[in-house]
Amino acid sequence: MLLDQATPEQLREWESQLSQEYDAIVGKKLNLDVTRGKPSADQLDLSDALDGILDGNYVAANGTDTRNYGGIDGIPEAKRLGSDLMSVPADNILVGGNSSLTLMHQTMLTAYYFGLSGADSAWKNIDAPKVICPVPGYDRHFTVCEQLGIEMVTVPMTATGPDMDAVETLVKSDSRIRGMWCVPKYSNPTGVVYTDETVERIAKLGLIAHADFRVFWDNAYAVHDLVKSPATLASVFDLCNKHGTADSVVQFASTSKITHAGAGVAFVAASTTNLNGLKAFLGACTIGPDKVNQLRHARFLPNRDALMGHMAKHAALLQPRFDAVLSALSSAFDGTDLGNWETPEGGYFVSFDTRPGCAKETVRLAAEAGVKLTPAGATFPYGKDPEDRNIRIAPSVPSVDEVVGAMEVFVTCVKLASVRQALTR
Ligand code: PMP
Numbered sequence: 001m002l003l004d005q006a007t008p009e010q011l012r013e014w015e016s017q018l019s020q021e022y023d024a025i026v027g028k029k030l031n032l033d034v035t036r037g038k039p040s041a042d043q044l045d046l047s048d049a050l051d052g053i054l055d056g057n058y059v060a061a062n063g064t065d066t067r068n069y070g071g072i073d074g075i076p077e078a079k080r081l082g083s084d085l086m087s088v089p090a091d092n093i094l095v096g097g098n099s100s101l102t103l104m105h106q107t108m109l110t111a112y113y114f115g116l117s118g119a120d121s122a123w124k125n126i127d128a129p130k131v132i133c134p135v136p137g138y139d140r141h142f143t144v145c146e147q148l149g150i151e152m153v154t155v156p157m158t159a160t161g162p163d164m165d166a167v168e169t170l171v172k173s174d175s176r177i178r179g180m181w182c183v184p185k186y187s188n189p190t191g192v193v194y195t196d197e198t199v200e201r202i203a204k205l206g207l208i209a210h211a212d213f214r215v216f217w218d219n220a221y222a223v224h225d226l227v228k229s230p231a232t233l234a235s236v237f238d239l240c241n242k243h244g245t246a247d248s249v250v251q252f253a254s255t256s257k258i259t260h261a262g263a264g265v266a267f268v269a270a271s272t273t274n275l276n277g278l279k280a281f282l283g284a285c286t287i288g289p290d291k292v293n294q295l296r297h298a299r300f301l302p303n304r305d306a307l308m309g310h311m312a313k314h315a316a317l318l319q320p321r322f323d324a325v326l327s328a329l330s331s332a333f334d335g336t337d338l339g340n341w342e343t344p345e346g347g348y349f350v351s352f353d354t355r356p357g358c359a360k361e362t363v364r365l366a367a368e369a370g371v372k373l374t375p376a377g378a379t380f381p382y383g384k385d386p387e388d389r390n391i392r393i394a395p396s397v398p399s400v401d402e403v404v405g406a407m408e409v410f411v412t413c414v415k416l417a418s419v420r421q422a423l424t425r
Helices: 008-027 041-045 076-086 100-114 139-148 164-173 196-203 236-243 272-285 291-300 304-333 359-368 400-423
Strands: 032-034 093-095 130-135 151-158 177-182 214-218 249-254 266-269 339-341 350-354 371-373 390-393
Touching: 008 400, 032 400, 041 304, 076 093, 076 249, 076 266, 076 291, 076 304, 093 272, 100 139, 100 177, 100 214, 100 249, 100 266, 100 272, 130 139, 130 164, 139 151, 151 164, 164 177, 164 196, 196 236, 236 249, 304 339, 304 350, 304 400, 350 359, 350 400, 359 371, 359 390, 359 400, 371 390, 371 400
Parallel strands: 032 371, 130 151, 130 177, 177 214, 214 249
Antiparallel strands: 093 266, 249 266, 339 350, 350 390
């Protein structure tokens, strides 16, 4: 279907056919949900051996009784797990509680309010500091900025990562830029892995940006591959060291989508300066994180091979769901002018761009047909997609049959919204 070449009669005919298909779907009274990217119960089951794994032995390798207070930056074996996950030396890792989002919030709060390298470095010292947000992006990153009152400046995401020409121009031309969000591997939502060139250009931003500029490198999907030989992500840590910009990037990750999403362990990897800045803040919030859970995780995932073997089991459960989404999109939209999407090799999302102005209507039609999609606009700051195009599909929780059913509804709704819009032109 090429809408741009269709005559008004063809459009009317398509509209009537699609309306009939849509009404038949509504009649099925479906109740399907492809909204949030969380593990299915089957995936959570993979880590149930965490329960009871300590078997009464609560003592960490360095003799720490993990049941007691203390250890603001984590026990050594949990730092080793963070190092396996993030490919950064254990000395540069801080281990926190169950959520990397909390650590990101706390790090941005520290940068804004207290300064990561002393009070003079606090972003609040200047009027209206700004953070660069590649879009579409992760809604919860935008909520952190929104809550802290930090202005967001968007740059487009491309198939190679953020549009680096736009990022460099902003960093050079706007002296109030203080930060940037990045999801470098299987980005939320587009599934893109940043290319080596993009990673190197990000590592070099510290050479042209303000000294208090920090990249928030949220590597939430560091080991979440779906294919056997996935694209690899260059080490921003090594590249920053090479260019003398170690303070300009703070990295985050967690086991949320490795073990139990609500009861995992989260990590920060950063320079000593940044870690000290963050620890000064954390020390006022807590006497220490949950080290018992850190020890459970370290014993459950004792080395990189164990971690990767465990992730292969997740991939086996996720892959058929992604295949169902991607094959539905291909068979409905290959060779049409109805939408674009990337083919992710990992992560939790497929991101679909409709024709401009059709995303909200697609989501509305799908909801009326019993398929819940993430609200259109959620992947943009303040929930506003200026072109009303982007829809995030998260297929991990429903069964494969349910994903197939949800995609039948989705493609019909995209087509119907597009044809109805074309009829108004
Ligand atoms: N970052 C990204 C990019 C995510 O997609 C998610 C979960 N949807 C998170 C962070 C949340 O991580 P955590 O559970 O460690 O807070």
